[in-house]
Amino acid sequence: MMPEIVSYSAQAGGSLVTSYVLEYNRGSGSVFFEVTGFTVEQLERTIIVQGTPGVTYTFRYTIKNILGFSIGYSPETVIKCAKAPTAPVIVTTTIIGKNVVIQWTPSSDNFDRVIRFEIEIKSFTGVWLQSTLTCDGSSAQIRQDNQCSVPLVTLIQVYNLKQGNYVEVRIASTNTIGTSNYTYSTGVYIQTVPLTPIAPTLGQNSSYQHIQIVWEPITNLTLTGGLPILSYKLDWDAGTNQVVWTTLVGLNQAYLGTSWTQGGCIPGTVYYIRLSV
Numbered sequence: 001m002m003p004e005i006v007s008y009s010a011q012a013g014g015s016l017v018t019s020y021v022l023e024y025n026r027g028s029g030s031v032f033f034e035v036t037g038f039t040v041e042q043l044e045r046t047i048i049v050q051g052t053p054g055v056t057y058t059f060r061y062t063i064k065n066i067l068g069f070s071i072g073y074s075p076e077t078v079i080k081c082a083k084a085p086t087a088p089v090i091v092t093t094t095i096i097g098k099n100v101v102i103q104w105t106p107s108s109d110n111f112d113r114v115i116r117f118e119i120e121i122k123s124f125t126g127v128w129l130q131s132t133l134t135c136d137g138s139s140a141q142i143r144q145d146n147q148c149s150v151p152l153v154t155l156i157q158v159y160n161l162k163q164g165n166y167v168e169v170r171i172a173s174t175n176t177i178g179t180s181n182y183t184y185s186t187g188v189y190i191q192t193v194p195l196t197p198i199a200p201t202l203g204q205n206s207s208y209q210h211i212q213i214v215w216e217p218i219t220n221l222t223l224t225g226g227l228p229i230l231s232y233k234l235d236w237d238a239g240t241n242q243v244v245w246t247t248l249v250g251l252n253q254a255y256l257g258t259s260w261t262q263g264g265c266i267p268g269t270v271y272y273i274r275l276s277v
Contacts, residue, residue: 002045002061002074015065022047027056027078037064051081054111082112084178091171091185099149100188102135104171106146112175117143118182121150122168124160131158137171155190165190197223200234200275203259210263215275217258233276234260239269 007017019041023032036047041064051057057080060073086107094101106114117137120128130137135148142148155161169185203212218229233250237243248262249255265271 002047004045005063007065012063013065013067013070015067017043017063017065019043019064020045020061021064021069022059022061023073024049024057024059027058032058032060035059037061053081056080080112080177082175082177083110085109085112085114085173085175085180087180088117088171088173088183091169091183093167093169093185093188095152095188096149098152100152100155100167101147101149102169102171102185103147104183106173107180109173109175110177112177114143114173114175116174118172118174118179119148120170120182121155121159122170123158124162124165128170129159137174152190161190163190197232197275197277200273203261205261208265208267210261210265211271212259212261213273214259218277229256229277231255231277232257235274235276236262237272239266239271241270242272245274 002020002022005011005017005020008014019037020043021037022035023038024035025032035049036042036044049057049059056078059077059079060075062070062073064070089105089107091102091104094103102119104117106117115138118130119135119137120130122128131148131150131154133154134150136142139148155167161167167185167188167190169187170182171185172182173180197218198216200213200215203214205212213234215232231250231254233255234248235245236248238246249257249260
């Protein structure tokens with residue numbers, strides 16, 4: 001849209017404005033071509049120009065009054081025949097090891113290259129924050145891979161999320177024209193290592209030759225870190241007063257039982273037992 005030049009004003013040379021002349025080139029060189037207003041006079045200031053997607057155009061205009069054309073042209077305006085990108089198609093989050101892996105499927109860039117993904121994570125207080133340390137959406141590598149990872153410890157320490165909290169991620173695409181709407185993730189729940197289990201106890205089937213060790217199964221997700229227990233590991237010191245610890249079960253092969261009987265005990269010897277998960 002060209003600004004209005006009021007007839008008989010100083011800008012109009014004190015005369016009647018008879019035409020607005022719009023010209024363009026394809027973003028390079030000094031040769032401009034008429035869009036409207038030179039061959040046939042016209043006073044319309046809003047002109048729709050059909051361009052080629054992805055091509056950059058330079059526009060300028062001048063005005064004409066009853067005495068002729070103005071001296072010189074307006075400052076040039078550069079316009080790319082493109083628009084802001086569309087939002088990513090889908091955003092997913094997956095826990096792999098000690099990280100939350102964020103992946104997304106980009107959509108159309110609408111003829112202007114995406115220069116950044118706006119990657120935001122919702123904090124415990126409900127504020128959306130960017131994770132620029134490991135998920136910098138302007139990184140060329142991240143833009144190429146369409147994925148990044150955030151350590152669980154970062155979600156806990158920076159975003160104040162706790163075990164069992166829902167991890168919410170949203171991503172938008174940005175090019176030089178603008179930014180798309182956000183696409184929201186399917187989400188995962190914060191998971192951590194299990195808490196320290198309650199100490200095992202001596203079972204009723206113990207004798208002076210063997211000891212039975214029993215413990216309570218851990219099923220509460222708050223205690224398991226949000227994941228099922230894969231194995232219990234039971235150690236004893238074999239009467240060394242905790243100098244040397246030996247694993248009885250659960251080291252090389254998963255063990256989900258809640259009791260263990262150990263023979264070879266020496267009467268009068270004190271044995272220390274410890275349980276981990």
